[in-house]
Amino acid sequence: MKSSFGKAKPMRGKSMHTSQHRIHVAEIIDLVIKNADIILEILDSRFVEKTRNQKIEEKVKKLGKPLVYVFNKADLVNPREIEKNVELSGMRPMVFFSATQRHGQRVLMDLIKKEAKKIDSEKVDVGIIGYPNTGKSSLINLLVGRNVSRTSSEAGFTRGIQKLKISSGIYLIDTPGIIPLDEKPYSNRELMAKHAQIGAITWDRARDPQLAVHRIMAEYPGILEKHYGIEASGDSEILLEELGKKLRFLKKHGEIDDMRTAKQVLKDWQQGKIRQ
Numbered sequence: 001m002k003s004s005f006g007k008a009k010p011m012r013g014k015s016m017h018t019s020q021h022r023i024h025v026a027e028i029i030d031l032v033i034k035n036a037d038i039i040l041e042i043l044d045s046r047f048v049e050k051t052r053n054q055k056i057e058e059k060v061k062k063l064g065k066p067l068v069y070v071f072n073k074a075d076l077v078n079p080r081e082i083e084k085n086v087e088l089s090g091m092r093p094m095v096f097f098s099a100t101q102r103h104g105q106r107v108l109m110d111l112i113k114k115e116a117k118k119i120d121s122e123k124v125d126v127g128i129i130g131y132p133n134t135g136k137s138s139l140i141n142l143l144v145g146r147n148v149s150r151t152s153s154e155a156g157f158t159r160g161i162q163k164l165k166i167s168s169g170i171y172l173i174d175t176p177g178i179i180p181l182d183e184k185p186y187s188n189r190e191l192m193a194k195h196a197q198i199g200a201i202t203w204d205r206a207r208d209p210q211l212a213v214h215r216i217m218a219e220y221p222g223i224l225e226k227h228y229g230i231e232a233s234g235d236s237e238i239l240l241e242e243l244g245k246k247l248r249f250l251k252k253h254g255e256i257d258d259m260r261t262a263k264q265v266l267k268d269w270q271q272g273k274i275r276q
Helices: 025-035 054-062 079-085 105-117 136-144 189-198 209-219 223-228 236-247 258-270
Strands: 038-044 067-072 094-096 124-129 161-167 170-174
Touching (some): 025 054, 038 054, 038 105, 054 067, 094 105, 209 236, 209 258, 236 258
Antiparallel strands (some): 161 170
């Protein structure tokens, strides 16, 4: 029996409202998982484990839905290193994808069509899930062939679900990015630093960017120092102090604005300017 999404008339580039009111993201994700025929989980190739939502993966698998892992932003990493360092045995099928370099588009489309052929229906809906800012919008725009996906929406709420045709009888269900509920206590500095590091919280909204920079330096020794040409011996305070001087990010009385400097580092990091 076809899902309720399949009964709705496709709306090209428009919202398919599920309610007159704003609906919580978690409810929409559950709705998509329940009704979509195939699920794509979009992961940031730089932070595969950090951007996985294993609770949602479990829901998808319990429902017997095909789950495809899309390693997005693959141009920012060496895929061979991921294959060495990430346990991929339970993450099949998977695709390395880069919207900026248009890499993996054909492979992903072929995989979607292959899974769609297994489904006894004239219309197949493909749900997309993932953390905020894992590159879902860029991926969708590339698959559809034009700019249709809304970008940079506020995480947590949405006004509807967007349904987009990508091939004959195959439609993408575009959903907002979601942070797992057990990662929502925003008083937790470590969680906030993680979200800033992976881009789930954008650099300009990070409450404790200094801690996020500290985490990056701890997990990727030398990477920031090499990028900025600063010797800091792994000390994030020294790095921010010296970089602040370079950038002339100063407060009144000539003090270094470490908050502004840390946000600049996060901006460069999230935008892929600092390669691993």
